[in-house]
Amino acid sequence: MRRALSLLCAAGTLVAGTVAVLVVSVSPAAAISACPSGMSCGYYTVSGLGARKQAILNYGADTLDMAVAMLETETMQANYAYGDRKTGDAANFGIFKQNWGMIRQCTPQYQSYGPNEWNAGTALNSNLSWDVQVLNKCQSYFGMDKWFGGHRNGATGLANPYTTDINNYKTAVYWIKAQIDANSGYRTDNTRFWVYVPAI
Numbered sequence: 511m512r513r514a515l516s517l518l519c520a521a522g523t524l525v526a527g528t529v530a531v532l533v534v535s536v537s538p539a540a541a542i543s544a545c546p547s548g549m550s551c552g553y554y555t556v557s558g559l560g561a562r563k564q565a566i567l568n569y570g571a572d573t574l575d576m577a578v579a580m581l582e583t584e585t586m587q588a589n590y591a592y593g594d595r596k597t598g599d600a601a602n603f604g605i606f607k608q609n610w611g612m613i614r615q616c617t618p619q620y621q622s623y624g625p626n627e628w629n630a631g632t633a634l635n636s637n638l639s640w641d642v643q644v645l646n647k648c649q650s651y652f653g654m655d656k657w658f659g660g661h662r663n664g665a666t667g668l669a670n671p672y673t674t675d676i677n678n679y680k681t682a683v684y685w686i687k688a689q690i691d692a693n694s695g696y697r698t699d700n701t702r703f704w705v706y707v708p709a710i
């Protein structure tokens with residue numbers, strides 16, 4: 511693992527007749543592991559991301575959950591196209607882009623619902639606490655391997671969770687989690703880690 515300490519100094523602007531202004535901002539140690547084999551990865555700053563991280567931690571998310579949200583959206587907000595332009599069991603909701611097919615199976619409140627009631631998933635878009643609770647229910651209900659399979663590839667992935675594509679997705683999420691875990695500052699600052707997961 512290569513570690514580099516990044517110290518950003520936006521140095522003093524000295525304007526005649528005014529006092530010198532020195533702004534120093536220290537980012538956490540930019541420890542970043544090599545990208546997963548065959549994938550691109552990196553990190554950058556997203557304004558407001560730290561507040562979103564803190565919010566999901568407060569609602570009981572762990573850094574694996576944080577890594578999923580970070581991979582799925584840039585801002586960790588459910589502000590993408592409704593359902594992620596999908597309907598029925600394939601429709602996505604919340605900051606983790608959970609699919610309705612899994613949501614309705616693992617959540618007691620929705621177990622009487624079918625694919626046609628997919629709009630009920632809207633509740634996750636507007637209630638971050640519920641979004642995190644449903645995620646954690648689904649991870650427990652399916653177990654992490656099946657959860658990754660279904661999250662990546664719906665019913666097909668639930669039935670067959672060890673394909674190359676699902677394994678790549680899982681590798682990407684765990685890489686992001688490892689970066690966050692390497693420095694506690696990354697749990698609450700504005701750093702977004704990303705991995706480009708190749709399509710197969």
Ligand SMILES: *[C@@H]1O[C@H](CO)[C@@H](O)[C@H](O)[C@H]1NC(C)=O
Pocket residue numbers: 637639640
């Ligand atoms: C979020 O959802 C939970 C579970 O349905 C509910 O108990 C809570 O009141 C909701 N919070 C808001 C702000 O709607």
